[in-house]
Amino acid sequence: MKIxxxxxxxxxxxxxxxxxxxxxxxxxxxxxxxxxGDKLPAGVELAIGDLLDPGxxxxxxxxxxxxxxxxxxxxxxxxxxxxxxxxxKRMGINxxxxxxxxxxxxFRDVPHFASKLAVESALREFGVSxxxxxxxxxxxxxxxxxxxxxGAGVYPMPIGxxxxxxxxxxxxxxxxxxxxxxxxxxxxxxDIVAPATISGxxxxxxxxxxxxxxxxxxxxxxxxxxxxxxxxxxxxxAYDLRMMFxxxxxxxxxxxxxxxxxxxxxxxxxxxxxxxxxxxxAAMWKA
Ligand SMILES: NC(=O)c1ccc[n+]([C@@H]2O[C@H](COP(=O)([O-])OP(=O)(O)OC[C@H]3O[C@@H](n4cnc5c(N)ncnc54)[C@H](OP(=O)(O)O)[C@@H]3O)[C@@H](O)[C@H]2O)c1
Numbered sequence: 001m002k003i004x005x006x007x008x009x010x011x012x013x014x015x016x017x018x019x020x021x022x023x024x025x026x027x028x029x030x031x032x033x034x035x036x037g038d039k040l041p042a043g044v045e046l047a048i049g050d051l052l053d054p055g056x057x058x059x060x061x062x063x064x065x066x067x068x069x070x071x072x073x074x075x076x077x078x079x080x081x082x083x084x085x086x087x088x089k090r091m092g093i094n095x096x097x098x099x100x101x102x103x104x105x106x107f108r109d110v111p112h113f114a115s116k117l118a119v120e121s122a123l124r125e126f127g128v129s130x131x132x133x134x135x136x137x138x139x140x141x142x143x144x145x146x147x148x149x150x151g152a153g154v155y156p157m158p159i160g161x162x163x164x165x166x167x168x169x170x171x172x173x174x175x176x177x178x179x180x181x182x183x184x185x186x187x188x189x190x191d192i193v194a195p196a197t198i199s200g201x202x203x204x205x206x207x208x209x210x211x212x213x214x215x216x217x218x219x220x221x222x223x224x225x226x227x228x229x230x231x232x233x234x235x236x237x238a239y240d241l242r243m244m245f246x247x248x249x250x251x252x253x254x255x256x257x258x259x260x261x262x263x264x265x266x267x268x269x270x271x272x273x274x275x276x277x278x279x280x281x282a283a284m285w286k287a
Pocket of ligand 1: 006007008009010011012013030031032033049050051052070071072073080099100101102112135136137138139141
């Protein structure tokens with residue numbers, strides 16, 4: 001069985017490739033250019049193409065049985081997703097596993113959530129076998145916080161105080177691989193959530209303990225955060241993320257024990273925790 005992975009050179013897609021290989025699947029990755037060095041594991045086929053170019057998507061899908069569909073956050077995310085889905089449907093794909101986001105239906109004012117909600121609607125409408133994965137806030141996002149935590153001594157992400165759902169990329173990848181290589185996942189939507197929620201103050205306290213110094217949560221002044229981010233990313237992207245963080249704060253993004261229990265059953269183990277990630281990362285940074 002051959003599976004096409006979009007986003008296979010990125011964080012989640014790369015982990016999905018690894019999990020699929022472990023399960024004996026043949027894997028092809030769609031990427032816009034030749035990945036650097038040994039970024040693709042041995043035995044993985046590469047299809048150079050672009051999700052905005054339907055012809056290249058069609059070529060990448062030749063001889064493919066199933067599709068893992070991940071779309072990067074972009075202004076044309078919805079178009080990219082619907083091109084991949086539409087071409088795959090026309091070519092008779094057997095199954096699509098789609099990477100969405102937790103509580104997608106409650107954040108319709110956040111552009112990248114709204115795109116994913118529209119794609120989910122298409123998946124439910126057109127009769128192709130599908131699985132939807134809805135992960136929380138990626139635990140591995142915080143790998144980028146080394147300078148803030150080790151240098152400035154701050155936890156800078158405005159994730160609020162109430163507690164939000166987190167997700168380990170490795171659990172997302174396992175769930176994706178299970179849905180693509182085992183039966184019984186057609187029409188299923190799985191929330192991918194860690195055993196405990198995370199918050200600004202609790203993460204700051206955890207890192208304080210691990211790094212042996214005081215780490216302060218910088219709070220959630222969304223106007224100020226968006227303003228700062230405009231100098232580091234396109235302003236539409238700063239707006240999109242601000243709306244997401246503000247939505248977490250205004251509406252909540254909390255996972256439940258029921259959701260954790262369902263994922264535990266799917267994976268066959270307890271989902272990975274932020275606490276373990278932080279401990280391993282702190283040890284790595286100290287070394
Ligand atoms: N971060 C979070 O907390 C979080 C939580 C829930 C859901 N999500 C969702 O996760 C997704 C991002 O996953 P990630 O972190 O794994 O992304 P990533 O590491 O940034 O990787 C993005 C991938 O998309 C590919 N790509 C981008 N534009 C493309 C195009 N036009 N045609 C073909 N491929 C293209 C890139 O390939 P090349 O550049 O190599 O071509 C790369 O492999 C987004 O949909 C986001 O909304 C994120």
